[in-house]
Amino acid sequence: MEADLVLLDCNVLTMNPSQPHAEALAIKGDRIVKVGTKEEISKWIGKSTKIIELKNGETIVPGLIDTHVHIADFGRFLTWLDLKGVKSIEEMQKIIEKRAQETPLGKWILGQGWDQTSFTEKRYPNIQDLDETSLDHPIVLYHQSGCMCVVNSKALELAGVTKETDAPSGGTIEHDPETGEPTGVFRENAMNLIWKIIPEPGEEEVLDATSLACEKIVEAGVTSVHWIVSSWIEVQTILRLRAENRLPLRVYIIFPADILDQITALRSREDFEDYRVWIGGVEIFADGFLAARTASLKEPYSDNLDTKGKLRYTQEEINVLVAKLHKANFRLVIHAMGDQAIDIVLCTLEKILKELPRENHRYRIEHAAVLNNELIQCIKKLDVTVAVQPCTIISEFTDWSATDRLGLKRARWLYPLKTLFDEGIRVSGGSDCPMEQLSPFAGIQAAVTRQFFPEEQITVDEALRMYTVNAAYASFNEDITGSIEEGKLADLTVVSRDPRITPPNEIEDIKVKMTIVGGKMVYQK
Numbered sequence: 001m002e003a004d005l006v007l008l009d010c011n012v013l014t015m016n017p018s019q020p021h022a023e024a025l026a027i028k029g030d031r032i033v034k035v036g037t038k039e040e041i042s043k044w045i046g047k048s049t050k051i052i053e054l055k056n057g058e059t060i061v062p063g064l065i066d067t068h069v070h071i072a073d074f075g076r077f078l079t080w081l082d083l084k085g086v087k088s089i090e091e092m093q094k095i096i097e098k099r100a101q102e103t104p105l106g107k108w109i110l111g112q113g114w115d116q117t118s119f120t121e122k123r124y125p126n127i128q129d130l131d132e133t134s135l136d137h138p139i140v141l142y143h144q145s146g147c148m149c150v151v152n153s154k155a156l157e158l159a160g161v162t163k164e165t166d167a168p169s170g171g172t173i174e175h176d177p178e179t180g181e182p183t184g185v186f187r188e189n190a191m192n193l194i195w196k197i198i199p200e201p202g203e204e205e206v207l208d209a210t211s212l213a214c215e216k217i218v219e220a221g222v223t224s225v226h227w228i229v230s231s232w233i234e235v236q237t238i239l240r241l242r243a244e245n246r247l248p249l250r251v252y253i254i255f256p257a258d259i260l261d262q263i264t265a266l267r268s269r270e271d272f273e274d275y276r277v278w279i280g281g282v283e284i285f286a287d288g289f290l291a292a293r294t295a296s297l298k299e300p301y302s303d304n305l306d307t308k309g310k311l312r313y314t315q316e317e318i319n320v321l322v323a324k325l326h327k328a329n330f331r332l333v334i335h336a337m338g339d340q341a342i343d344i345v346l347c348t349l350e351k352i353l354k355e356l357p358r359e360n361h362r363y364r365i366e367h368a369a370v371l372n373n374e375l376i377q378c379i380k381k382l383d384v385t386v387a388v389q390p391c392t393i394i395s396e397f398t399d400w401s402a403t404d405r406l407g408l409k410r411a412r413w414l415y416p417l418k419t420l421f422d423e424g425i426r427v428s429g430g431s432d433c434p435m436e437q438l439s440p441f442a443g444i445q446a447a448v449t450r451q452f453f454p455e456e457q458i459t460v461d462e463a464l465r466m467y468t469v470n471a472a473y474a475s476f477n478e479d480i481t482g483s484i485e486e487g488k489l490a491d492l493t494v495v496s497r498d499p500r501i502t503p504p505n506e507i508e509d510i511k512v513k514m515t516i517v518g519g520k521m522v523y524q525k
């Protein structure tokens, strides 16, 4: 038989334990038909076979899978001004002025990524700085941490904020100490005053933005995503992209419980699920986020003894909900960050698995941030998959001061990846983009080199498993993706260097050379 595509002279990391290495691959249609030596693969070359010869240590890994991406938000952010790396307020003003000239009057100008510590002026930007660029467009610019923004007078006026406006609890509206007027800076919950008046993008805008996001994602070497959708409109966007042939990657949809009825109707349409789009899991939230002190802890937050965070359900309520979804044969993805939330989720799962057959259910806890040995043993016993976003580990410790927030003893058990791997628990990897950058190699580097509690560093091989075999398992399709094996889908990521022999602090600089999905080149540098 003749292959459609062969790749020769490769360093192939298959992630298949029975054949960990190979030097060449043959692909026919959307499948890998042979993995082996150059000599073996040469036999597959015919008149119409396309041949790609790699060089200089270029390495092939299984198509990478990101198990946590908010693609609509990512797409929306891509249309915003990117202010990362801007060196002064003056430079920022020039960027806004340029955008203002291209933007119809009255339309919003949105941006993100500024950081006052990089500004030569060494101060926060304010309402006057922004007013100098435009009084006719409402402008809002988000800080790189996402927990602060600055606006101009037009935005302030549309939000109806005056010097008398009270900030909502958990937020601050900054005022000039002399005049009492707002400085334009809004922090934390006060940012909602602005966010809620920014018009939602229209259907076409969402379609174009998500399509652009998908292109960026395949450029990062990702061949499948677990797309966290927030609305039915977003599901329809995915279906439209598929119908219009604008989905370069595979999508496993994770959807909120409030669109269950629409999803049920969709699921009943036989022709819907294919190797391109799957109805994945329904996500329910047991608690909130550590960064906002809404993750539910057993003991109070160490930096605010008045709060233990918040559970979104009682034990009884979550038992009923999970049983209902289990019986309806929905796959469950349960967001739980705090030890109290993880505990009640595990209690629920233990009860369900005693009372109902497991059938083909695989339970998955999203984040599972604050653990302890008892919880880890329970996760292991119940065979629960844990979905972690390694770049957030670094952000929790740096941007959100996890050690102060949790105290040393609990912080030790924040994302204990090494312990989870040693216990044989399946951990999958994701980005949580756009909160974090979309780059599996940045995630691998974060997991391998973490400086906070370095005893929980994992090996490159383990980190790679998070984005390949373990992620495939978390999407219930390890029989067709996640490793390079004969018969599996030809989803491949070709990179500039072998991550296992790259110095750990250079892993995130590994370049993606090609991304192949189902035997088709969807990105080539």
Ligand SMILES: [Zn+2]
Binding pocket: 068, 070, 228, 432
């Ligand atoms: Zn997320």
